[in-house]
Amino acid sequence: MRPVAALAAIALAWLSATPAPAVELPQETIQIGLSTDRIAITADFTGADLTIFGAIENSDPLLARQGRYDVIVALEGPTRPVVVRRKARVLGMWINVDSETFDNVPSSYSVATTRPWQDMADPEKYRQLSLGANNLHIAPVDTTESPATIAGFVAALRELKQKTGLYSERIGGVQFLSANLFRAKLLLAPDVPVGTHRARAFLFRNGVFIKETSAQLAIYKSGFEQAIYRFAMRHSLWFGIFAVVLAMITGWLGRIIFRKD
């Protein structure tokens, strides 16, 4: 009896120390898939909706049913250096007096979420993940200015990017289609920059960050637009001459077609 009791006690102790190891689920992961990894910008491009599908793997059915999972999907454009200028009054005129150069500024940033920011996770967490337009890491080249001045320039940069639609967010832009299948709709602005964009998806459970995944998307000009661009860049003198000749022919044809005398 004694050895059996001892064994049972050990078993009990072991069980209580790590409760239910057999039913522990593996960590949830998140997957996204783009319907295309290349988007061509054609002459009639006026901005677009980009749909990204994704799935949560190994999700807890109970938590999923209760809506405890949150997903944030962000599309970040290629980074480019940007100069922010500030005007001030000099002799009654408003002129540029001050400027700050920022390296590696995402040229566009579009984000969609399942719920409002404050309902999903802690603001500190977003900052750590540099998630959301306000948490993008934007640092000046010249750091000798006072932090307050730099903060003003950074805030202005974000505000101007938001005004032109290059930085956008859609609360509720991520929707669950089933317990673990979701769809994110992101906004591509009419002047979305060409280049390699990176789509990133973040999974939160009960306000805790679990996992992130990413995929690449190339946005490029389609045949005709690309051909013009390349011609203008590589054979600029001929391009200029061509532009002049085209203008003269248009003027001459316009004269024939619309002549009024």
Add this chain to the structure above:
Amino acid sequence: MGIYLPIAELSVNIFVLLAMGAAVGFLSGMFGVGGGFLITPLLIFYNIPPAIAVATGANQVIASSFSGALAHFKRGTLDFKLGGMLLVGGVFGSTLGIYVFSLLRAIGQLDLFISLLYVVLLGSVGGMMMVESVNALRQSKGGAAPTLKKPGQHNWIHRLPLKMRFRASKLFVSIIPVLGLGAAIGFLSSIMGVGGGFIMVPALIYLLKVPTNVVIGTSLFQIIFVSAYTTIVHATTNQTVDIVLAFVLMVGGVAGAQYGAKAGQRLRGEQLRALLALLVLAVALRLAFDLFVQPANVYSLSGVDGGHL
């Protein structure tokens, strides 16, 4: 309907551009100005980057000027000899202007300089034209025939040596002021990114006493070449000529220019000058407004390599 501009890298409404081109084309046909001083600010208000607006504006000006000049050529109101002499001066002026342009950019504040130049030049030219044409209108109402060219009344310009006869303009003047005027216009136009018609037209009328009907055709003739030069220089140095944008503007512009030239024929010289003065003053006021009134946002963005005029 949207259209994507390959060089500006953004999408715009094609009908807005067509209307913009037609309106400016109408005015350019009517007054004999290329319309560069109108199209460039209009494009900037429409969120086209300033560097592209300047270069593309110059490109579009060629089409409407060419179209307008053809109309004047057919009517015999184009003085090739005078235009050619102005052009010779213009080439020297433009070359010097491009050099000064890069010098100004190197020391910064090029955009301020350009704005000031616009306000001062447009304001003074427009103001002088306004005063003169209103006086002329008042005189003609009083019964006296309006005469710009008062026989026997010559200014100092007509006493200069190296005289040359310009038959189409019924003019016999020294080539020194003609070359000088061409050079001054070429210089200003390469800095301001305009054809220079709004300076050329009044200068020909008031300084050289060229008859108003010949002035417009001759001015358009000279603008074609100055804008062509500007376009090629911008295309090679900055790659900022957006040919799709220019073409849409041109199509609207050439149609408008023909109607404008027709409308201009129905108006008398001094009426035409008064209207042009009004237009020039309006643009000057608009630019002065930007310069002196607090902007909605004191911050602006641009690329590192300029992108900002």
